[in-house]
Amino acid sequence: MPVGGRFMPRAVQKPHPPILLPLDSQQGFIPMGEMGYHSAIGSGTSHNQRGDEVLKQDVKNYRQAWLDSKNVGNSRVMIRIGAYVSPTRADFLRKMEAGIQETNKRRAARGLPVRESSASDPTANLYGTPEEVVDRIHELREDFGMDGFMCGMQGGLTREEQLQCLRLFADKVIPEFN
Numbered sequence: 017m018p019v020g021g022r023f024m025p026r027a028v029q030k031p032h033p034p035i036l037l038p039l040d041s042q043q044g045f046i047p048m049g050e051m052g053y054h055s056a057i058g059s060g061t062s063h064n065q066r067g068d069e070v071l072k073q074d075v076k077n078y079r080q081a082w083l084d085s086k087n088v089g090n091s092r093v094m095i096r097i098g099a100y101v102s103p104t105r106a107d108f109l110r111k112m113e114a115g116i117q118e119t120n121k122r123r124a125a126r127g128l129p130v131r132e133s134s135a136s137d138p139t140a141n142l143y144g145t146p147e148e149v150v151d152r153i154h155e156l157r158e159d160f161g162m163d164g165f166m167c168g169m170q171g172g173l174t175r176e177e178q179l180q181c182l183r184l185f186a187d188k189v190i191p192e193f194n
Contacts, residue, residue, distance in 0.1 A: 034054050034092060035053070035054065036053075036054050036055060036056040036092070036094050037053045037054070037055060037056065038055070038056045038057075038058070038096070039055045039056065039057050039058075039074075039078070040057075040058050042070070042074055045074040045075070045077050045078040045081070046077050046078065046081040047081075048078060048081075049077070049078040049079060049080070049081030049082040049084075049085065049087075049091060050081045050082075050084070050085045051085075052082065052085065052087035052088070054091065054092040054093075054094070055078060055091070055092070055093055055094070056093075056094040056095070056096055056166065057071065057074075057075065057093060057094070057095055057096065057160070058095075058096045058097075068159060071160070072159055072160060075093055075160050075161065078091065078093070079091050079093075079161070092163045092164075093160060093161060093162055093163055094162070094163060094164045094165060094166055095156055095160065095162050095164075095165040095166070096165070096166050096167075096168070097141055097142055097156075097165055097166075097167050097168075098141040098142065098143070098167065098168055098169075099141065099142040099143070099149070099167035099168065099169055099181070099185065100112070100141070100142070100143045100144075100169065100173075100181055101142070101143075101144070101145070101146055101149050101181050101184040101185045101188070101189060102144065102145060102180075102181070102184070103145070103180070103184065104145065105144065105145055105148075108143065108144050108145065111173070111177070112143065115173075142165075142167055146184055146185075146188030146189050149185070149189050150188075150189055150192045153165070153189070153192075153193070169181060169182075
């Protein structure tokens with residue numbers, strides 16, 4: 017938090033960790049690359065409403081603007097994406113459909129449109145079995161030149177379901193990228 021023109025608390029790491037700025041607007045990709053900022057782009061169903069092909073071109077434009085501006089070092093692209101790792105495909109489908117139904121109930125109660133999507137296609141997010149999630153991460157690396165990702169866990173899970181998801185992610189997904 018800014019205090020007297022400085023940020024508090026001070027970063028312990030020297031130099032401080034890289035700062036990532038979120039990019040969701042198509043108009044922001046080239047200026048962010050020109051200014052030499054590392055980026056965190058949105059992907060998945062909650063962030064990428066324009067589709068992967070448009071987002072891939074945005075990332076290419078960002079990286080080219082970085083190079084054209086002769087920024088020091090390499091540009092970094094992190095992806096913000098939803099995650100849910102389940103032990104089996106059947107368990108994943110059951111939980112996701114239940115989550116969609118619960119979300120639709122809340123949306124309908126507020127007079128908002130309900131989601132038409134189905135849990136049967138998890139490819140937009142990091143959803144599914146550990147093997148499916150590993151495959152999706154490889155796709156994101158190939159498609160976007162992703163340097164890393166930040167994931168938010170699927171909402172509506174019990175504490176035990178969240179812990180199971182985290183354990184599966186830690187035990188079965190992360191080791192594939194070490």
